[in-house]
Amino acid sequence: MSSIEQTVTSRSASVFSLFSPTLLPATLMLGGGVVLYAVESYITATIAPSIVRDIGGLALFSWMTTLFVAAGVLGSITVATRPRGIGLRAVYVAAALIFGAGNLICSVAPAIEVVLAGRAVQGFGAGMLGALGYAFIRFVYPQPLWRKASTLYAAIWGVATVLGPTLGGLFSQGSSWREAFVVLVPLAGVMAISARWLLPLVEDGRAQQKTPILQIALLLATVLLMSVAGTTEHISSKIILLAISMASIVVMLSVERKSANRLLPQGAVMIGRPISRLYLIMFTLMMVLTSDIYIPYFLQTLHGVAPLVSGYLVALVALGWTLAAFLSASFSGKRASVAIIVGCILETAATASLILFLARDNPSGDPFLVGPAVLAMFLMGFGVGLGWAHLVTKVIGLVGNFEQDKASAAISTVQSLGGAFGSSLAGVIVNGAGLADPGGIPGSMSAATWLYGLMAMPGLVAVVMSSTLKPTSA
Incomplete structure (x- = not known):
């Protein structure tokens, strides 16, 4: 047992242990990579309208997000499927440089097609950085801190939903959107250069196989x-x-x-295996959570809430995720398993409760309706944050060393898939329920009712799957 492991036990470990002098450099590097991925996802969503107003390309507007997400999934997969003999530290250097190059391309783009190319490059590097955060956990931290590192990354994603749009708003005027990409280029360069000294050299222990x-x-x-x-x-x-x-x-x-030649860890597609159920829980949690994308619209249309206020209110979903992640960071064993179950129940119940409180005609903004709806938003994120870090820790602890990279990369992939499928399904539900036709108050009430009724159902799958998980000592 190393000196770090001797001083860090499951009882004494806290999130702040990640910032001890010994671990701080690696925490900054790995947490920084997740920050770049998370924040950039939301910055561009905010400045995208400014980009098309400045250089045109409205018909290709949606592809700025589509290509980033797809390339991000490919980037996370690349961490696990990279050529044999290439260590994780070298992958980190390449990821930071690729991310920086993508930002540079976007910043000088004369036309929307070039922006799209830059977004693909950017997304590929960002996806690698996000997956590397999980892949490095077992090499950088003693086992009692695996859950704490996962908590930190979960909190970063929560904070990014507020920080990203805020930063994007600073660069949303005229051609200032280019500066939003430029400012991240030097940071990516510093991270690439620093990786050699601040991250450990990890031997490639993966089994030999074809891509x-x-x-x-x-x-x-x-x-x-x-x-x-x-x-x-x-x-x-x-x-x-x-x-x-x-x-x-x-x-x-x-x-x-x-x-x-498997892409996922052994047993990941067999529902009888614990790791399969863990990934399914992650997928359904993210799928349900994406129903929050329509909350600002319903707050404005049905409850007379101002656009700016509705934006800040929906940020409570992220705040709930972050607070729950820190609250449950010290849980282990049976408490961690219970946190996962309770989190799944909370997210499901909170989503379903929006039928009662959000899907109502409340033009005067009656606080007896808005208040419970706001609480439900907070609990949606709180439920996910309560168990997410423990899900990650269980995944990492279940697989052998030769499949750790696959397991880590799959976490980011499943997270992206859940979000993409959830947002698409939500669009089908609200449009089919009358959001645009007949539209207005009746259409919005119908859309909200069907959306939160149907989107709560995958949460029931998460609840059932979580109840089958056995406590672990990790």
């Missing part, structure tokens, strides 16, 4: 189809695209089950 090209292609097709479905206005097209994407993921999982 699972077919599974990767099917997974990327799924992400792209779901992303496109989320942006098309025609409900029939949405349904067709979602159906094809679901068929694509089913084929991918079937190929994965039979193939000797």
Whole structure:
């Protein structure tokens, strides 16, 4: 046992232990990589309207997010499928440089097509950085701190939902959007240079195998189809695209089950295995959470809440995630398993309760309706944050060393898939329920009722799956 492990036990460990003099350099590097991925996801969403106003390309507007998400999934996969002999530290250097290059391309883009190319490059590097945060955990920290590191990353994603749009707002005037990309280039360069001294040299312990090209292609097709479905206005097209994407993921999982060249850890596609249920819980939690994208619209339309205020209110979802992550950071064993179950129940119940409090005609902004709706938003995020770090820790602890990179990369992939599928499905539900036709108050009430009723159902899957997990000592 190392000196760090002797002084850090499961009882004494806290999130602040990650910032001890010995661990601070690695924490800054790994946490910084997650920050770049998380914050950039929201910055560009804020400045995207400014980009098309300045250089045109409204018809390609949605592809700025679509390509970033798809490339991010490919980047996370690359961490696990990289050529043999390339260590994680070298991958980190490459990821930081690729991310910086993507930002540089976007900053000098004369046309929207160049911005899209930059977003793809940027997303690829960001996806690698996000997956590397999880992949490095077992090499940088003693086991009692694995859960704390996962807590930190979860908190970063929560904070990013507020910080990203805020920073984006500073660069949303005229051509100032270019500066939003430029400011991250030097930071990415510093991180690439510093990795050699601040991150450990990790031996590549993966088993020898060929790259699972077919599974990767099917997974990327799924992400792209779901992303496109989320942006098309025609409900029939949405349904067709979602159906094809679901068929694509089913084929991918079937190929994965039979193939000797696996993309995911062993047992990840067999529901009888704990690791499969862990990934399914992560997927459904993220899927349910994305129903919050319509909350600002319903607050403004049904409850007379000002646009700026509605934006800050929906940020309570992120605040709930962050606070719960820190609250449950010290849990272990049975308490951690209970936190996962309670978190799944809270998110599901809070989402369903929005039928009662958000799907109401309340033009005067009656606080007896708005107040409970705001609390429900907070509890949606709180439920996810309560168990997310423990889910990550269980995944890392379940697989052997030769499959750790696959398991870590799959966390980011499942998170992105859940978000992409959830947002696309939410679009199908609200449009089918009358958000645009008949529209107005009746359409919004109908859309909100169906949205939060149907989107709560995957949460029931998470509740059932979480109840089957056994406590671990990690």
